[in-house]
Amino acid sequence: MPLVDMRDMLKHAYQNNYAIGGFGLVSLDFLEAIIMTAELCRSPVILNLSEPLFHQHDFGLIMPAVERAAHHAKVPVAIHFDHAKKHESIVQAINLGCNSVMLDVSSETFPVNITQTSRVTEVAHACGTAVEGILGFVGGVEGENAINNLGEVVYTSSEEAKVYVERTKIDFLAVSVGTIHGRQPSRSTKLDFKRLKRINDELDIPLVLHGGSGLVEEQYHKLILNGVAKINCYTELSDIAAAVIRLNIQKSNKKGYIESLCGVKESLQEKIKLYMHLWGSAGRAAEVLIQCRPWQPVEQIIICNVESRYIQQLDTLTEQARKTLATIPGVRQVFSGWALSDSGQYRLCWRIQLAHADVINSYQSHPHYNAFYNQISHSTDPKKINTTFAATLSGTNHQLKESVTA
Template identity: 45%
Template structure:
């Protein structure tokens, strides 16, 4: 089953009283474990990649594996950029295969956060991509990655939430009601009344960052109050680290593969636990029937050129660079016919992340400029077809 629309996942979760686990991956071990957990539980999962982790892996390489793993899985899955740093980060994430993005402006002033999030939303929603905003500030405390979220908690208010959603057009909203990033001593004090008021003020799915360290009852109350996605990473990392330490203690001379051979199982066990706890287990069939599939579109142009070969090559090179950078374009490739008697000698293959990109691409100023100034003047003999992947 292909990937599914992330907004559809979260809307279903809020409407049916459960939450989708958004599980951060930082390696193939994490990826394989998270996918296996979703399949074992017959549950939805958001495979999440946080920009704050990019120093630990090559984002482009890992995304290739993430997209492949999600596309061949029977579970209803989405791929999400978490805590993106900029508009460019979101554009790049969509190009590499994310169908949900979050650019974190929570550390900015209210006006700056609203403006940044609105800009990201306008770009991403034109591609059909789900957009998460964050209002308030969730700090870190003690555990893994806590140092990446310094400062004091800033709580979200219902009035600000309603205004932010209306002004930005986000599809889901991360709110601050007392959780923290990383592990902490004791259990945080959560403001459930505030959360219920936020949920009443805006109908979109709510998101909780900093899920590690909460007790089972706390998760239940969060979900009952309108939370539809819960980000979860630190406990997965702790499970992996514990498996490695146990292997090292059992065999101090063990090599890398022996030290890590139980890591996937440890991550999968913890992922399955929270998927079941959040209420997502057993929902795959109803979600696959409810959610729109996330299918790529191939925009194919076959053409003959009236210019010399060098001029055609230069035009193609310029187009690959200009068109490949447009939001929602996953790839811009060119080619030439293998046989001399082919009806058309040249081709473009522009791969869109989804059908909504067709119109956005057609009307983008950079595409129009390239088409009018470089392509159409020498490619009058052409045909264009948009194909949906089977």
């Protein structure tokens, strides 16, 4: 099953009164445990990558593994970039393969939150990417991610939420109704369900719960019945993994790194399985897939011939363009190469991978692209091919756009 559009995924959950887990991951052990459990439970799933948890790691190194796991999963998967603090981080996440993003400026004033989130929405939607907004402040008292969200809880206002969604055009809203990031202070955490109902009645869009670890079954059910379609969970998984590692070391302090990790994936799977059944996503994979658009990149191919006097000039252009085109939101990869033989009709090739078909318009109207293409047109034979393709699905060629310049 393909990586799918998270808007379709959460719309199905919202309309059918269940929630999909946004499970946080920081390593391959977490990634494999989440995917394996989702397949076992036949559940759609969201891979949640939180920017604050990657301060000590290169986010770009893990994303190829995350994307590959999503594309090869037997259940619908979406990849969400959580708690980004900068606009530049959002663009990087989209270009690396995330198909949903969230800018967390919840600690800012209401007008600033609207302005900055609106800017993200404009860029992300031009790339086909879903956007989660956050209004109110979900603080934290302990836990790995809570350290980045210290402070008192600020509850989401239904009146502000309506204005916020209308102005920012976000797809989902993370609300603050009493949970915290990290570990809940007790099993009897009080949640403001009346507030949540008012927000849901006003907005009628999927709502998101941050700080989803450690609530009781009745609370989850009430949250879901009042519009929560995505529940984030990381701290509990982190605690489970840490406990298994500590136990392994206690049994023998001579254990190596791999031996210390023994049993981590299995323990994570047990907890994830529990939540998939508790939140109602288990067994929904097939019906969700029918409702979801596949998420796949498209590729622009430009091939042309070059007069000998322009070869050195184009070599310089190639190096510059690789850098500038890669900064355009939605541009994933830039490849250029010369034909191995000079005898062919075409000597120069460009292959530019875009995150989604929706990127095409914003990409081709971007100043960096226009400067690049104008230089290519000036320095090459007028007879060139400029074609954009999507991957073949179910034996059908889904060519999106073709332009042959005579």
